[in-house]
Amino acid sequence: xxxxxxxxxxxxxxxxxxxxxxxxxxxxxxxxRPVRSIYIRExxxxxxxxxxxxxxxxxxxxxxxxxxxxxxxxxxWEDEARLFLSTSLPPEVVFYMDVYEVRLEPGGxxxxxxxxxxxxxxxxxxxxxxxxxxxxxxxxxxxxxxxVRDPDRTRGVLxxxxxxxxxxx
Amino acid sequence: MVRGQMLVAAALMMAIVIxxxxxxxxxxxxxxxxxxxxxxxxxxxxxTADFERALAATLAVATRxxxxxxxxxxxxxxxxxxxxxxxxKHNFTVARIMAHNYLQYWRTAVARAxxxxxxxxxxxxxxxxxxxxxxxxxxxxxxxxxxxxxxxxASVAHARLKVNLTNLGFHGWESPVTVGVFxxxxxxxxxxxxxxxxxxxxxxxxxxxxxxYPLLVTQGWIEIYYPREDSGRWTGEWAKAEIxxxxxxxxxxxxxxxxxxxxxxxxxxxxxxxxxxxxxVSDHRGILAEAVTYxxxxxxxxxxTPDALEYYKEDGKLYSVSxxxxxxxxxxxxxxxxxxxLFWLDMELPVDPDLxxxxxxxxPIKQLMVNVSYDGTLATLRERPLQYENWTLxxxxxxxxxxxxxxxxxxxxIRPYVLLNGNYYAxxxxxxxxxxxxxxxEQYVVIWWNDSLDAEPKVWETSIxxxxxxxxxxxxxxHPELRIELIDTEHTRMRGYVDYGGVAALGLRSPDDxxxxxxxxxxxxxxxxxxxxxxxxxRPYGRWEVYSHYLGKYxxxxxxxxxxxxxxxxxxxxxxxxxxxxxxxxxGYYSTLAVLEVINGTRYIPxxxxxxxxxxxxxxxxxxxxxxxxxxPEKFAYxxxxxxxQLEEGTVRERSYSWPCPAEWGGCSDxxxxxxxxxxxxxxxxxxxxxxxVVGNENLLELLEKSEMLGYTPAFYVTRCGGPxxxxxxxEVKLADGWISVRKEDFNPLLDYWLVxxxxxxxxxxxxxxxxxxxxxxxxxEYAPEVVPP
Numbered sequence: 001x002x003x004x005x006x007x008x009x010x011x012x013x014x015x016x017x018x019x020x021x022x023x024x025x026x027x028x029x030x031x032x033r034p035v036r037s038i039y040i041r042e043x044x045x046x047x048x049x050x051x052x053x054x055x056x057x058x059x060x061x062x063x064x065x066x067x068x069x070x071x072x073x074x075x076x077w078e079d080e081a082r083l084f085l086s087t088s089l090p091p092e093v094v095f096y097m098d099v100y101e102v103r104l105e106p107g108g109x110x111x112x113x114x115x116x117x118x119x120x121x122x123x124x125x126x127x128x129x130x131x132x133x134x135x136x137x138x139x140x141x142x143x144x145x146x147x148v149r150d151p152d153r154t155r156g157v158l159x160x161x162x163x164x165x166x167x168x169x
Numbered sequence: 170m171v172r173g174q175m176l177v178a179a180a181l182m183m184a185i186v187i188x189x190x191x192x193x194x195x196x197x198x199x200x201x202x203x204x205x206x207x208x209x210x211x212x213x214x215x216x217t218a219d220f221e222r223a224l225a226a227t228l229a230v231a232t233r234x235x236x237x238x239x240x241x242x243x244x245x246x247x248x249x250x251x252x253x254x255x256x257x258k259h260n261f262t263v264a265r266i267m268a269h270n271y272l273q274y275w276r277t278a279v280a281r282a283x284x285x286x287x288x289x290x291x292x293x294x295x296x297x298x299x300x301x302x303x304x305x306x307x308x309x310x311x312x313x314x315x316x317x318x319x320x321x322x323a324s325v326a327h328a329r330l331k332v333n334l335t336n337l338g339f340h341g342w343e344s345p346v347t348v349g350v351f352x353x354x355x356x357x358x359x360x361x362x363x364x365x366x367x368x369x370x371x372x373x374x375x376x377x378x379x380x381x382y383p384l385l386v387t388q389g390w391i392e393i394y395y396p397r398e399d400s401g402r403w404t405g406e407w408a409k410a411e412i413x414x415x416x417x418x419x420x421x422x423x424x425x426x427x428x429x430x431x432x433x434x435x436x437x438x439x440x441x442x443x444x445x446x447x448x449x450v451s452d453h454r455g456i457l458a459e460a461v462t463y464x465x466x467x468x469x470x471x472x473x474t475p476d477a478l479e480y481y482k483e484d485g486k487l488y489s490v491s492x493x494x495x496x497x498x499x500x501x502x503x504x505x506x507x508x509x510x511l512f513w514l515d516m517e518l519p520v521d522p523d524l525x526x527x528x529x530x531x532x533p534i535k536q537l538m539v540n541v542s543y544d545g546t547l548a549t550l551r552e553r554p555l556q557y558e559n560w561t562l563x564x565x566x567x568x569x570x571x572x573x574x575x576x577x578x579x580x581x582x583i584r585p586y587v588l589l590n591g592n593y594y595a596x597x598x599x600x601x602x603x604x605x606x607x608x609x610x611e612q613y614v615v616i617w618w619n620d621s622l623d624a625e626p627k628v629w630e631t632s633i634x635x636x637x638x639x640x641x642x643x644x645x646x647x648h649p650e651l652r653i654e655l656i657d658t659e660h661t662r663m664r665g666y667v668d669y670g671g672v673a674a675l676g677l678r679s680p681d682d683x684x685x686x687x688x689x690x691x692x693x694x695x696x697x698x699x700x701x702x703x704x705x706x707x708r709p710y711g712r713w714e715v716y717s718h719y720l721g722k723y724x725x726x727x728x729x730x731x732x733x734x735x736x737x738x739x740x741x742x743x744x745x746x747x748x749x750x751x752x753x754x755x756x757g758y759y760s761t762l763a764v765l766e767v768i769n770g771t772r773y774i775p776x777x778x779x780x781x782x783x784x785x786x787x788x789x790x791x792x793x794x795x796x797x798x799x800x801x802p803e804k805f806a807y808x809x810x811x812x813x814x815q816l817e818e819g820t821v822r823e824r825s826y827s828w829p830c831p832a833e834w835g836g837c838s839d840x841x842x843x844x845x846x847x848x849x850x851x852x853x854x855x856x857x858x859x860x861x862x863v864v865g866n867e868n869l870l871e872l873l874e875k876s877e878m879l880g881y882t883p884a885f886y887v888t889r890c891g892g893p894x895x896x897x898x899x900x901e902v903k904l905a906d907g908w909i910s911v912r913k914e915d916f917n918p919l920l921d922y923w924l925v926x927x928x929x930x931x932x933x934x935x936x937x938x939x940x941x942x943x944x945x946x947x948x949x950x951e952y953a954p955e956v957v958p959p
Contacts (some may be wrong), residue, residue: 010176017180024184028191051211055218061388061453102278104250109278142282143215146222146275148229148454149388153243155455156226158275160282 046139046165054143064149078117086121094168096120096131102158138166217344220330223275225348228326229455231264236457259533259580261623287336297327302351302379315622318530322460325349350452351375356443356462367428373421381421388453395431396445396528405508405528405585437467437959445527461530465617467959470602473952481820492943498772499604504597508586511956515777524958535579535626539600542613554629555600556730562593566781573733578721579626599730629729631769635717646767650928652678655713669744670752672708673736686797694788696748703745705792709761710754711738731768757784772928780920787910793902800896802854806938807885810849810870826898840890848885851945852900855937860929862941864948868922881905
């Protein structure tokens with residue numbers, strides 16, 4: 001009888017210990033649950049995509065080839081840039097890009113917009129405001145680029161590229 | 170019971186540990202999400218990449234401007250607002266200021282662009298060791314540096330980027346950023362095909378931290394230059410080779426086939442073989458590097474002076490005098506021209522046909538250096554003072570004459586020569602080659618260059634100077650043994666002497682400023698009033714132009730080797746107040762082009778003279794020079810230039826400035842002006858302590874002989890009296906003593922000669938002239954030094 005009683009106590013103790021561990025694990029997992037991780041990942045991916053895209057274009061010398069050459073020659077480079085971005089992005093992603101030259105003037109820095117027309121694959125948007133109204137989720141990034149490639153006279157020109165990526169509404 | 174409590178306690182402990190682990194994992198996860206969600210990595214990457222580009226842009230400007238500002242004006246001129254100007258194209262300090270200004274602009278722009286992240290961006294300049302990439306010990310000290318002109322070259326910029334993204338709680342990011350181009354050229358071609366006229370050269374191109382650069386042909390460029398040849402000699406000019414083929418062999422190695430074939434030389438110092446080539450590469454960012462397959466030029470100067478000299482005495486016997494073993498004053502002032510010719514005095518030195526002198530790299534003057542041996546062995550090769558001079562071969566009254574026209578800005582590019590308006594311009598690099606002992610026949614000369622684009626012209630100590638202060642009557646060239654007062658239209662009165670009224674002459678003075686009297690460099694005719702006649706009426710009238718300092722930003726830097734005074738004038742005037750031509754110059758006589766050189770560390774002062782008669786003229790006597798002595802010399806001598814009477818050619822005639830009159834011609838009063846026949850290559854006067862003389866060259870002798878041939882009387886004269894001291898004891902050489910009708914066609918072709926004022930120590934009062942004679946052959950064409958292969 002004494003042996004049986006001792007076994008029951010052990011059993012109870014074991015159950016109590018298991019209960020403590022299980023409840024503590026549950027408690028920890030409940031309070032340490034990742035917050036909004038899915039949402040964060042989605043938006044940050046857009047931003048990351050924007051930076052990666054802009055960086056890839058930089059590495060490939062696209063800014064000199066399209067923007068700089070286009071401005072020097074007067075050809076409609078905005079269309080080329082639109083085509084380039086469209087082919088580089090997933091089809092469901094919409095974009096809007098403005099390109100500025102950062103100028104050093106006596107009063108300080110000034111931005112001079114280089115594109116005469118919007119660079120976007122959302123045909124109904126002619127301004128950034130219109131674009132933003134028509135997207136459900138968007139991220140914008142600003143990227144700076146020092147021109148280093150030919151032609152000589154544009155080496156050192158500093159571009160500020162404002163790119164907005166989003167999903168069409 | 171106890172056991173049960175232990176079990177529960179253990180479970181509690183496990184629960185606490187599990188909770189701690191889970192919370193830690195949660196925190197890490199949250200931090201990861203935070204940083205990932207705001208794309209820290211991408212932002213940092215974008216900023217770093219842009220900093221690298223900004224750094225590259227500044228280096229492109231600095232290197233392109235340094236290489237050839239004019240060619241890359243499109244780029245370089247844009248950076249004028251940041252302090253970069255064509256005048257400072259060869260100033261890497263200014264390039265650095267420009268770089269810092271540009272990076273400041275970039276920082277401001279980037280901080281604004283990434284303001285949402287709370288960006289703080291800065292950079293720190295730090296030292297970068299590039300020895301392993303360049304193959305010699307070199308560093309990048311202050312943001313950028315260039316090491317060019319050797320077989321391996323580098324252009325590098327380096328800084329440590331520091332970034333904080335304060336809004337994201339991301340601090341302390343640092344990244345060393347290096348941009349650059351490293352070029353290595355294999356000096357010897359890998360293959361030469363003479364028949365087909367091509368050769369293959371191998372180069373290696375790396376960028377930034379030594380990464381091989383495979384884009385040279387597709388996105389960068391390469392230019393290869395070879396020495397242009399004319400009449401069997403290299404002209405100093407670089408011509409662009411035709412690139413027939415480029416093969417990329419991996420690891421940054423390229424084999425380039427070029428045309429034409431260039432002769433392969435062997436370096437006498439190292440034994441290495443090289444084809445003289447200059448290679449310039451640019452990467453896609455515009456960063457340039459220039460390499461040359463050799464980094465020095467070696468040659469030897471062989472003196473031509475004899476060990477013993479012969480002369481006749483008036484007894485008609487031939488004598489020989491051995492030159493002393495120690496010849497400390499046999500120092501040649503050699504001019505190495507950018508067109509690869511060498512000069513001494515007013516003559517081009519003969520170059521041994523076996524010696525091939527390759528061009529100087531395309532670089533600024535300031536890079537150049539020279540080493541010269543002292544005892545003829547390599548062991549005593551030391552760096553010596555080097556001076557840069559602008560010279561032009563101009564057509565002066567129908568004849569070609571070389572004249573200096575200034576000391577250049579040391580930061581200007583070396584151009585082998587420039588042809589402009591019919592004149593030929595070149596830069597001369599002037600250095601001295603000593604032959605301190607009789608047995609030293611040859612000296613090594615190594616012309617080399619500094620590879621650092623930060624190189625500055627070296628400041629050398631010099632004992633010569635130009636003292637100019639019109640308010641105190643000073644226009645003096647100062648030499649440790651002699652002070653030469655430049656008398657001219659600007660400074661008409663020699664101190665303590667008469668006013669020359671604008672006539673150009675040279676006032677000789679002791680170092681203590683005591684006047685010996687003028688050295689008149691040319692005079693024609695006499696001026697008579699009543700019973701009095703004044704000698705040497707028409708003398709050059711004009712102004713001595715002095716070149717003693719460099720042009721440009723180094724105008725504070727004195728010429729270390731020699732100072733020039735140049736007189737160019739078509740006018741003549743009289744020094745006599747009674748004469749209507751006093752202060753009233755006229756043309757219609759002769760034009761004068763005179764170049765005076767006061768040279769550091771020597772005891773000779775050359776005066777190169779070109780005279781052109783504008784019209785035929787007749788008058789009484791024609792002086793080629795007269796040099797006063799202020800009564801200091803006790804004896805004089807001259808050497809005859811041709812046989813006359815019983816005197817053999819080369820007879821030394823020595824006399825005292827004594828009374829009674831020592832000569833055969835002229836008046837013999839107390840203040841005699843008396844002369845001797847057949848003046849020749851030199852004349853001298855001296856006391857027991859000091860001597861001075863004038864050594865002419867073969868042209869002078871030819872001129873005197875021509876006068877003799879035409880029936881005139883060339884003469885050596887001395888004048889006893891005159892000047893403030895009352896005693897002169899002069900030396901004078903006349904082209905004609907007595908009436909002469911100067912016809913242009915007779916004399917103009919011969920009136921190019923030099924006179925070298927030489928100071929000497931007389932070995933004794935008698936035969937003191939030997940002190941001059943030991944060194945006189947230095948100044949004769951016959952004994953001119955030669956340029957020979959080492």
